[in-house]
Amino acid sequence: SVSGESGEIVEDVDQVTLYSYKVQSTITSRMASTVIQARVVNNSPQPQSAVFDVQIPKGAFISNFSMTVDGTTFTSSIKEKTVGRALYSQARAKGKTAGLVRGRALDMENFKTEVNILPGAKVQFELHYQEVKWRKLGSYEHRLHLQPGRLAKHLEVDVWIIEPQGMRFLHVPDTFDGHFDGVPVISKGHQKAHISFKPTVAQQRKCSSCSETAVDGELVVMYDVNREEKAGELEVFNGYFVHYFAPDNMDPIPKNILFVIDVSGSMWGIKMKQTVEAMKTILDDLRAEDQFSVVDFNHNVRAWRNDLVSATKTQTVDAKKYIEKIQPSGGTNINEALLRAIFILNEANNLGLLDPNSVSLIILVSDGDPTVGELKLSKIQKNVKQNIQDNISLFSLGIGFDVDYDFLKRLSNDNRGIAQRIYGNQDTSSQLKKFYNQVSTPLLRNVQFNYPHMSVMDVTQNSFHNYFGGSEIMVAGKVNPDKLDQLQSIITATSANTELVLETLAEMDDLEDFLSKDKHADPDFTRKLWAYLTINQLLAERSLAPTAAAKRKITRTILQMSLDHHIVTPLTSMVIENEAGDERMLADSPPQDHSCCSGALYYGSKVSPSSVPSWANPAPTAMIPMPVIGAPVVETTPPTHVMRVEND
Amino acid sequence: PHFIIYLPNSQKNICFNIDSEPGKILNLVSDLESGILVNGQLVGAKKPKNKKLSTYFGKLGFYFQSEDMKIEISTENITLSRGSHRSSLSWSDTAHVINQRVLVSVKKVRTVTITLDREMSFSVLLHRVWKKHPTNVDFLGIYIPPTNKFSPNTHGLLGQFMNEPKIHIFNERPGKDPAKPEAIMEVKGQKLLVTRGLQKDYRTDQVSGTDVPCWFVHNSGKGFIDGQYKDYFVPQLYSFLKWP
Numbered sequence A: 001s002v003s004g005e006s007g008e009i010v011e012d013v014d015q016v017t018l019y020s021y022k023v024q025s026t027i028t029s030r031m032a033s034t035v036i037q038a039r040v041v042n043n044s045p046q047p048q049s050a051v052f053d054v055q056i057p058k059g060a061f062i063s064n065f066s067m068t069v070d071g072t073t074f075t076s077s078i079k080e081k082t083v084g085r086a087l088y089s090q091a092r093a094k095g096k097t098a099g100l101v102r103g104r105a106l107d108m109e110n111f112k113t114e115v116n117i118l119p120g121a122k123v124q125f126e127l128h129y130q131e132v133k134w135r136k137l138g139s140y141e142h143r144l145h146l147q148p149g150r151l152a153k154h155l156e157v158d159v160w161i162i163e164p165q166g167m168r169f170l171h172v173p174d175t176f177d178g179h180f181d182g183v184p185v186i187s188k189g190h191q192k193a194h195i196s197f198k199p200t201v202a203q204q205r206k207c208s209s210c211s212e213t214a215v216d217g218e219l220v221v222m223y224d225v226n227r228e229e230k231a232g233e234l235e236v237f238n239g240y241f242v243h244y245f246a247p248d249n250m251d252p253i254p255k256n257i258l259f260v261i262d263v264s265g266s267m268w269g270i271k272m273k274q275t276v277e278a279m280k281t282i283l284d285d286l287r288a289e290d291q292f293s294v295v296d297f298n299h300n301v302r303a304w305r306n307d308l309v310s311a312t313k314t315q316t317v318d319a320k321k322y323i324e325k326i327q328p329s330g331g332t333n334i335n336e337a338l339l340r341a342i343f344i345l346n347e348a349n350n351l352g353l354l355d356p357n358s359v360s361l362i363i364l365v366s367d368g369d370p371t372v373g374e375l376k377l378s379k380i381q382k383n384v385k386q387n388i389q390d391n392i393s394l395f396s397l398g399i400g401f402d403v404d405y406d407f408l409k410r411l412s413n414d415n416r417g418i419a420q421r422i423y424g425n426q427d428t429s430s431q432l433k434k435f436y437n438q439v440s441t442p443l444l445r446n447v448q449f450n451y452p453h454m455s456v457m458d459v460t461q462n463s464f465h466n467y468f469g470g471s472e473i474m475v476a477g478k479v480n481p482d483k484l485d486q487l488q489s490i491i492t493a494t495s496a497n498t499e500l501v502l503e504t505l506a507e508m509d510d511l512e513d514f515l516s517k518d519k520h521a522d523p524d525f526t527r528k529l530w531a532y533l534t535i536n537q538l539l540a541e542r543s544l545a546p547t548a549a550a551k552r553k554i555t556r557t558i559l560q561m562s563l564d565h566h567i568v569t570p571l572t573s574m575v576i577e578n579e580a581g582d583e584r585m586l587a588d589s590p591p592q593d594h595s596c597c598s599g600a601l602y603y604g605s606k607v608s609p610s611s612v613p614s615w616a617n618p619a620p621t622a623m624i625p626m627p628v629i630g631a632p633v634v635e636t637t638p639p640t641h642v643m644r645v646e647n648d
Numbered sequence B: 001p002h003f004i005i006y007l008p009n010s011q012k013n014i015c016f017n018i019d020s021e022p023g024k025i026l027n028l029v030s031d032l033e034s035g036i037l038v039n040g041q042l043v044g045a046k047k048p049k050n051k052k053l054s055t056y057f058g059k060l061g062f063y064f065q066s067e068d069m070k071i072e073i074s075t076e077n078i079t080l081s082r083g084s085h086r087s088s089l090s091w092s093d094t095a096h097v098i099n100q101r102v103l104v105s106v107k108k109v110r111t112v113t114i115t116l117d118r119e120m121s122f123s124v125l126l127h128r129v130w131k132k133h134p135t136n137v138d139f140l141g142i143y144i145p146p147t148n149k150f151s152p153n154t155h156g157l158l159g160q161f162m163n164e165p166k167i168h169i170f171n172e173r174p175g176k177d178p179a180k181p182e183a184i185m186e187v188k189g190q191k192l193l194v195t196r197g198l199q200k201d202y203r204t205d206q207v208s209g210t211d212v213p214c215w216f217v218h219n220s221g222k223g224f225i226d227g228q229y230k231d232y233f234v235p236q237l238y239s240f241l242k243w244p
Helices: A081-090 A270-285 A313-324 A334-350 A377-387 A405-413 A428-439 A512-516 A525-544 A548-564
Strands: A016-028 A031-042 A048-057 A061-069 A072-080 A096-102 A108-117 A122-132 A140-146 A152-162 A167-171 A185-188 A192-197 A217-225 A233-237 A240-245 A255-262 A291-297 A301-303 A359-366 A392-399 A419-422 A442-450 A463-468 A473-479 A486-495 A498-507 A572-578 A584-588 A634-636 B002-007 B012-017 B025-031 B036-044 B055-064 B069-074 B077-082 B085-090 B094-099 B102-107 B111-116 B120-127 B139-143 B167-173 B182-187 B190-201 B210-217
Touching: A016 A140, A031 A048, A031 A525, A048 A122, A048 A140, A061 A108, A061 A572, A072 A081, A072 A548, A081 A572, A081 A584, A108 A122, A108 A584, A122 A525, A140 A152, A152 A217, A167 A185, A192 A217, A233 A486, A233 A498, A233 A525, A240 A442, A240 A486, A240 A525, A255 A270, A255 A334, A270 A313, A270 A428, A291 A313, A291 A334, A301 A334, A334 A359, A334 A377, A334 A392, A359 A405, A359 A428, A359 A442, A377 A405, A392 A405, A392 A428, A405 A419, A405 A525, A419 A428, A428 A463, A442 A473, A473 A525, A525 A548, A548 A572, B002 B190, B012 B167, B012 B190, B036 B139, B069 B102, B077 B094, B077 B102, B085 B094, B182 B210
Parallel strands: A016 A152, A096 A584, A255 A291, A255 A359, A359 A392, A392 A419, B012 B210
Antiparallel strands: A016 A031, A031 A122, A048 A108, A061 A072, A061 A122, A072 A572, A096 A108, A140 A217, A152 A192, A167 A217, A185 A192, A233 A240, A240 A473, A291 A301, A442 A463, A442 A486, A486 A498, A498 B094, A572 A584, A634 B002, A634 B139, B002 B012, B025 B036, B036 B055, B055 B069, B055 B139, B069 B077, B077 B085, B094 B102, B102 B111, B111 B120, B120 B139, B167 B182, B182 B190, B190 B210
C-alpha cells in the first residue's frame, strides 16, 4: 500500500496508484493552453493496464503528448495523416494504444491512452491542448473536465487568467453539488487571476469512508473583461495582432425570425418534448419589434402563419398553442421546409414589410437527413443558396448523431450563419434556448474590420453579417513590422439606420511590458489565436470549396499550418514514439466529427483589410471660421487660474 | 459657465457668466422653426470656494426634430437616440456616427462634433480634471460657429445672438483695478458698465487655451441678453424655451 503524508491508505495492494493528477491552465487574452499530467504506480504484483483518459473540448487542438514508462520516454510529433499511419504501422507499440475518440459529453472528445505496465513500474502521462475562449451570453467559460478516476495523493488544478483589458467579473460556480465548497481558492487582481483547486485525499473521497473519488466533473471558471472602447481592443504582440470586438450599450435591432422545426417521426419522444419546451420560452423572449413565424415539417411542410407577424403577446401565445399540438410523425423534407421559410422572408422583403433596419434569421432544427423530396444534400444546398436573399442568415441546429453535421455546417456557412450540434437528451431544451439567446440580440449589421496603410497581412475573416450582443468577434493577422509603430483599425458597421465608424489605435509595444511581467503569460498567444482562427476558418472554407483544385489548395494550407503550429487537426495525426523509434502509437482525430463545434458564432468573409468603405470617410467638419482670433460665438468655462473678469 | 459672444459685424467679443445651482438646465439654442434645440445642465464643483460654489456644464442635450434625434453628451459618455433606438459611445472612443443628415464625430477624450447637413456644426469639448482634485469636476464646453442656417426667431442664451444686436462701446477708461479698464456699452437701448478682461478658447490648445480678450457684462449678462438669465431655465434637457 502507499500511504500519503497523512498516513491514509490510498489504494489497496492490487490497484494502480494515482500518485499525482495535475492540471495547469493558462488563459492569455482568450487563448487557453492546458496541460494535464498524471503519474501512476503499479503497486500490484501483476502487470496492470494504466489508462489516461482525458476529456477535452471539441474545438481544442492537441499540441503535445508525452509518456514516460519506467524511464522510457515517448514523445509526440505531428504528421500528415497518411504519414502518421505509415509510421505507426511500421512499429506498433506492444501493449500500448492512444487515440482521440468522440466524447460522450457535450461538445467534448476524449484523448485516451492505455499502456500495460509491469509490477512496480511508474508511468507519467502529460497532454497539452489549446483552445480559444469564445464569449457567449456576456461571459467566457473555461471548463476543465476533471476525471482522475481514483483518489490522487496530489491533486492540483491551477488556472491562471491574464487579460490585458482587465476583468469585469470572475466567478467559479459550484459544479460539484457543494462537495468542494470552499476548496477552490480565487485570487484576483485587475488584469490577472489565479484559481487553485487542491482538495486533500480526505476531501476527494465521496464520503469519509469511501475509496471512490468525488472529483468527477467540471471545474468551471466564468469571467468577462472590461470594455472601454466601442471599437474594441486591439492587441499587438510578437508580430501578430488580435482584435476583439464586443460593443454593448446599444438597443437591439429588430429581427425577422423563422423557426423551421423538424417534426418527423424520429423526433418522437424527448427530442420533440424538449424542442417544444424550448420554443415556448424562446417565443416568450421575442421582442415586440421582432417579427416571426414557425414552419414545421416532416414529409409535408406546414406553417403556423404563411407570413411574418409581429411578436405581440397574443401572437406568441397563439404560436405556442400551435407548437404544443404538434405530433411528430413521417419523413423529413428539409428542402421544401427551407424553401418555404425563405419564400416567406423574401416575400415580406419584396413587399417592403420588413423594417429596413432589421436583420433576418432562419433557425433550422433537425435531427436527421432528408428522406422525402430532394435527398441530395448538395442539391438542397444549391437550392437554398439560389433562393435565399443576402439579408438572411441561416443557423442550423442538428440534434443527435443521425444528422449529417457537415451538411448543416456547409448549409449555414454558405448563408451567413453557423451550425451547432445539439445533444438529444434531457437538456436539449436548455441547449436550444442557449443557442437562441446567442443570436436573439442583433446589435449591428455589416461589420467590417479595416486596417489601413497596408499595415497587416494574412488577416482572418474580417467582414461579418451581424454582431450579436453578448458575443465577441475576433479578427487576427500579421502586422507589417517595418510599416508603423502603431496599428490603426477602422471598423464600419450599421446599427438601426445609423452608420458607425469606430477607430482605435494600438502601439506595437503596448503589451511588451505587461506580458513580460507575468511568467504564466503565453508570449505566443497572438500567433496561436491567429493560427487557430485561420485553421478553423479554412476548415469551413474547405467544405465549401467550389472546385477540387480550390479544395486541394486549402487542404495544403491547413496541413502546412497544422504542421507548423504543431497541432492535431482533421488533417494531421499525432505519432507517439519512444526514443529508439521502434515503439509507436497513433492518436488520430475522429474521422468526421472534429470539424464540429469550434464554438465560433460567426462565419464571415474576407475583404481587403485596407479598403475602408467610401462613406466611412465623412468629410471633415468645415473648418470653423475664426475671423477674430479665438472669438467666434463661443461659450467656455476657463479654469480659474486665468486672469479674467470674474463675475461681479 | 462663462459665455463669450463674438459679434462679427462690430468685431467685438462680449462675455458674461452665469452661476446657478447644480442640476439647473439652461437653454442655449431654441429654434422652433427648424426644430433645433441645445440645452445645458449645470454641475457644481465638489465644494464652494470663498463661500461660492462654481457651476459648469456637466451635460449637454441636442435635439434635431426633423431627424427625431437626440444627442446627450455628459462628461462620461455620448448617447444617441433616434426614435426609440438608442446607442451610446464613450469618451474613450474614436468614432463617427452617420445618421443621414447628422454626423456625430467623437475624438477620444477630446471633442464631440455634431454636424447637421454638413453646414451647421457644434463642437463640445471635454475638460477632464484630476479625479482627486478637492474642488474641480469634469466639465464641458460648447462652441457654435457663426451660421445663417438658424431661423430668424432662434433664441436662447446663445441662439439669440444669431441675430447680432447693435452695440456701441465708448468712454473707455482705467477701471478701479488698473489692470481692468472699463467702458460704457450701449446695447438694446441700455447703457451698461463693461470691464475689459480675458477668456479662453480651448479648441486649439485643450490644456491652456487661447486668450480671448472681451468686454465683460456684469450681473449675469443682464442688459446684454434678453430678459434675465433665469428666463432661460427649462425643466427638461429636451425642453424648448418658451420666449417671450
